[in-house]
Amino acid sequence: MSTDTQQNQAENPSIDVATLRENGPYAIEAIDLWKRYHGPFGGDWVLKGVNFKIPQGVSVGVVGRNGAGKSTLLKLIGGMDSPDRGKLKEHVRISWPIGLSGGLQASMTGRQNTKFVARIHGGDRDINTIIQKVQDFAEIGSAFDQPIRTYSSGMRSRLNFGLSLAFDFDVYISDEATAVGDVTFKEKAKAAFHERIGKASLIMVSHSVNILRDLCQAGIFLHEGQAYWYDRIDDAIDAYYQSIGQPTQKEAAELKAQKQREAAKARAAKKAAEKAAAKAQKSTEKAAATVQKTPPSNE
Amino acid sequence: MNAMQTHKPRTPWQVTLHVWHAMFMRETMARITQDRMGPVWLLLEPILHVMILVWVRTLLGRTGRLIPGAEFIPWLIVGILTFFMFRNIMNRGMSAVDANRALYAYRQVHPADTIFARFALETTLQSLVLVLKIFGLTLIGIAVIPHAPLEMIWVWLWVALLGLGVALILSLPYTLVPELRRIITLITFPLYMLSGVIFPVFMFPHGLREYLLYNPVLHAVELVRMQVFSTYHSVPGIDLAYVQKFAIIAILLGLILQVRFKVRLIAS
Numbered sequence: 001m002s003t004d005t006q007q008n009q010a011e012n013p014s015i016d017v018a019t020l021r022e023n024g025p026y027a028i029e030a031i032d033l034w035k036r037y038h039g040p041f042g043g044d045w046v047l048k049g050v051n052f053k054i055p056q057g058v059s060v061g062v063v064g065r066n067g068a069g070k071s072t073l074l075k076l077i078g079g080m081d082s083p084d085r086g087k088l089k090e091h092v093r094i095s096w097p098i099g100l101s102g103g104l105q106a107s108m109t110g111r112q113n114t115k116f117v118a119r120i121h122g123g124d125r126d127i128n129t130i131i132q133k134v135q136d137f138a139e140i141g142s143a144f145d146q147p148i149r150t151y152s153s154g155m156r157s158r159l160n161f162g163l164s165l166a167f168d169f170d171v172y173i174s175d176e177a178t179a180v181g182d183v184t185f186k187e188k189a190k191a192a193f194h195e196r197i198g199k200a201s202l203i204m205v206s207h208s209v210n211i212l213r214d215l216c217q218a219g220i221f222l223h224e225g226q227a228y229w230y231d232r233i234d235d236a237i238d239a240y241y242q243s244i245g246q247p248t249q250k251e252a253a254e255l256k257a258q259k260q261r262e263a264a265k266a267r268a269a270k271k272a273a274e275k276a277a278a279k280a281q282k283s284t285e286k287a288a289a290t291v292q293k294t295p296p297s298n299e
Numbered sequence: 300m301n302a303m304q305t306h307k308p309r310t311p312w313q314v315t316l317h318v319w320h321a322m323f324m325r326e327t328m329a330r331i332t333q334d335r336m337g338p339v340w341l342l343l344e345p346i347l348h349v350m351i352l353v354w355v356r357t358l359l360g361r362t363g364r365l366i367p368g369a370e371f372i373p374w375l376i377v378g379i380l381t382f383f384m385f386r387n388i389m390n391r392g393m394s395a396v397d398a399n400r401a402l403y404a405y406r407q408v409h410p411a412d413t414i415f416a417r418f419a420l421e422t423t424l425q426s427l428v429l430v431l432k433i434f435g436l437t438l439i440g441i442a443v444i445p446h447a448p449l450e451m452i453w454v455w456l457w458v459a460l461l462g463l464g465v466a467l468i469l470s471l472p473y474t475l476v477p478e479l480r481r482i483i484t485l486i487t488f489p490l491y492m493l494s495g496v497i498f499p500v501f502m503f504p505h506g507l508r509e510y511l512l513y514n515p516v517l518h519a520v521e522l523v524r525m526q527v528f529s530t531y532h533s534v535p536g537i538d539l540a541y542v543q544k545f546a547i548i549a550i551l552l553g554l555i556l557q558v559r560f561k562v563r564l565i566a567s
Contacts, residue, residue, distance in 0.1 A: 079406035082562045096404045103404040105329070112328055119321030120407045122309050 017218045017231040020055035027092045027171050027201065028054040028077060030227070034085035035072055046072050048225030049086070054218075056092065056170070059202040061212035061233050063240040064222030070205040073222065074175050077203060092170035098161060106149040110140065110159050113148065117163055130166045137162035137192070158185060165192055172196075174204045190214065209237055318407050322399075322416030330420065345428045346435075349379050356497055366499055368530035373436065373443040378496040380432065381523045384425040384455070385462045385516055389487070391417045392466025393473045396564055403565040410474075410564040411557040414466055422459045429455070443527060451526035454539060458519045461546040467553020471560055475567055494520050501534050512536050515545040 033050040037043045046069040054060055062070045075081045076088055078097050096103060104113045111131060118130045135144055138158040143151060151159070164172060172193075193202060193215050206212050212219070212233055219236025221228040223243055230236035238248035247255055309317070331337045353375055366374045395413040402408045436443045445451040472479040492498065494516040503511060511517055512534075519542050521533040557564070 078404070080404055081566045094406075096406065103401055105325070105401065107333065108325075108328065112325070116321050116325050117405065119324065120318050120405055122313065122317045124317070124320070 017055070017058055020058055021053065021218075021229070021231065024053070025056050025091070026053045027056045027058075027090070028094075028203075029089040029091075030086070031089070032086040033073075033076065033083045033088060035069070035076065035081070035083050037072075045225055047076075047083070047222075047227075050222075050225070050227040052220060052227050052229050054171075054203070057198070057201050058218050059197070059204070059216040061216035061219045061236065062203065062205045062222065063212070063219060063236050065240075065244055068222040069225065070222055071175055073220075073227075074173055074203065074205055078173050093168075095164055095167070095169040095172045098164040098172055098174040104148050104156070104159070107147055109147055110134075110138070110144040110151075113159075114163060114166075118166075121167055123167070133166040134159070134162040137165055137188075154185070161185075161189055161192075168200070170200055172200060172202050174202060174206075176206055212237065314407050315412070318409075318412050319415060319419070322408070322412055323419055326416050326420045330424075341424060342428060342431065345380075345383060345425070346432065348383070349376055349432070352379055352497070366531070368532055369524065369528040370442070373441050374524060374528070374531070375497070376432065376436070377443065377524050377527050378494075378520050380425070380429050381455075381458055381520045382491065382494055382496045382516065384422070384429075385458050385465075385519065386487070386490075387425060388418055388421045388459060388462030389465045389469065391421055392463060393469040393483070395466075396470045396474045409557075410470070410561060411467065411554070414463070414470055414557075418459070418463045418466065421462075425459075426455070445527045446529035447526045451523060454519065454522045454526055454542075457539065457542050457546055458523070460550065461515055461519060461542060464546050464549025464553050467557060468549060470553075471556050471564070474564055475560065490514070490516060493517065496520055508534060508536075515542050518542045 030050050030052050033047050034045060035047040036045045046067075050069075050073070062073060064070050072081070074097060076083055077090070077094065079090075079094070080097075082088075103117070105116075108116075114131050114134050115127060118124065118127045123130050138144070138155075138161070140151075140155050140158055143155060144159075148156065148159075190211070202215055204212065204216060216233045217231075219230040219233040221230060221236045221239045221243075223239075228236070228239065230239065238250065241248045330341060334340075353372060356375060357372075365371075392414045395417045396410040399408075399413040402413070403410065433443050433445075469483060473483060493511055493514055495511075500508065500511060500517060500521065518537050518539070521537045522539055522542065524531055525533060525537070
């Protein structure tokens with residue numbers, strides 16, 4: 001695990017998160033965000049004064065336990081909801097949440113949905129290029145002209161992904177998007193994001209730690225309504241692991257090493273015991289041999 | 300909207316126009332492809348509806364069939380078409396916000412845009428039906444060619460705007476307080492009876508008429524009839540200015556409410 005992480009960080013070492021965080025330019029600035037959901041009997045605050053600045057070009061993974069407000073934060077960033085208090089300044093073009101199947105109308109075909117999204121993004125003139133792009137990425141063949149309601153969930157997510165990637169956003173936001181689809185598609189989606197590093201960045205909520213490590217540099221850890229910024233995603237994940245009582249990556253590695261040591265020790269002890277047993281047997285054999293006066297076996 | 304860095308930003312007005320275009324095309328496709336008979340029903344349904352109502356009304360007997368200055372059947376048809384124009388825009392408009400909930404994931408789309416799209420589509424369809432019906436009725440020898448066509452179009456457009464205003468306002472309780480949906484339906488149902496569509500307004504007692512005249516749809520229905528039949532005169536007090544004032548105030552109030560409750564409409 002740890003060698004894997006080092007390798008990934010070596011792939012994009014050019015991004016110095018700490019300086020960018022100090023100096024900007026920023027893509028998104030959250031200033032004292034408060035948000036709660038109003039049920040019929042009032043509601044609890046989900047976000048209680050969240051502050052952070054996301055520099056441009058830095059991909060951020062958002063971690064936190066269930067109900068910590070990850071999806072709420074993403075909704076606010078995506079403009080699908082607005083904070084009760086505080087301000088969210090957005091200086092770049094931000095996508096709708098990738099993999100959001102709600103944005104598709106089930107009774108319409110993939111092509112019709114694609115046309116709609118292209119039109120609202122002002123792409124009426126190059127609508128055919130966009131359709132081609134979506135088709136190429138989604139690879140769902142003739143199903144593109146079938147109503148969405150006939151799609152499997154994997155096909156839906158392929159179409160969703162293709163739609164999001166057909167437009168050039170500065171920041172893509174994603175809520176567990178890479179968790180769906182088959183293995184080849186996951187690889188393709190990952191590759192598509194890697195390709196965009198430098199041109200676009202990502203804000204991602206995922207419980208799959210490996211994907212976060214792979215695609216993000218910095219991390220935001222949401223805990224009890226507060227947001228904690230980490231320049232390295234690994235630190236954010238560690239903080240998250242600590243909060244849910246799981247061993248952190250380091251501790252896990254230590255634990256593993258310790259286990260390995262113990263196992264090695266046990267193996268060594270076993271070997272020693274075996275040796276001793278063999279020796280003992282040999283000595284008895286030797287004794288027997290001397291009694292029987294046969295030559296000892298050459299060891 | 301956002302300052303875009305790698306792209307030439309569109310002006311808010313351009314964005315809105317793009318959204319309206321996309322929404323209009325989408326609504327049209329939804330109406331056409333909703334079932335195999337889609338395109339046929341689009342025009343056939345209102346025509347059949349009118350035919351059945353005319354048939355029912357003729358079964359009801361002779362009461363109120365004597366309309367001074369107009370033939371009964373064309374008088375009825377013109378009234379029904381005008382009322383349906385208003386009612387369809389109102390009904391389809393107020394449910395638009397709820398029906399297109401999925402689309403607010405795209406930040407360009409505002410709840411009010413869905414109402415505008417349905418308003419445009421419904422106005423187009425109903426106007427098409429009107430033209431076809433005038434054409435068809437003329438072919439079978441019933442005189443419904445408006446004697447003042449331009450004035451009729453003018454009134455017709457105000458009927459549409461009236462529907463838009465009411466839809467903009469009613470979409471809020473319809474979306475935010477689903478419990479009120481039944482009540483809205485209950486309240487709008489008698490509108491059919493009280494707008495002088497089936498029963499001529501002069502048949503109502505004088506004391507009641509005073510209150511009926513608060514209903515702008517009654518004004519609208521009578522006004523359209525007056526532009527179609529040259530000899531038809533409605534009750535005194537019918538006034539286009541009242542319809543216009545009502546429509547403008549409703550639209551402005553509706554827009555204010557749409558702005559005020561935009562976030563709640565999106566998040567509801």
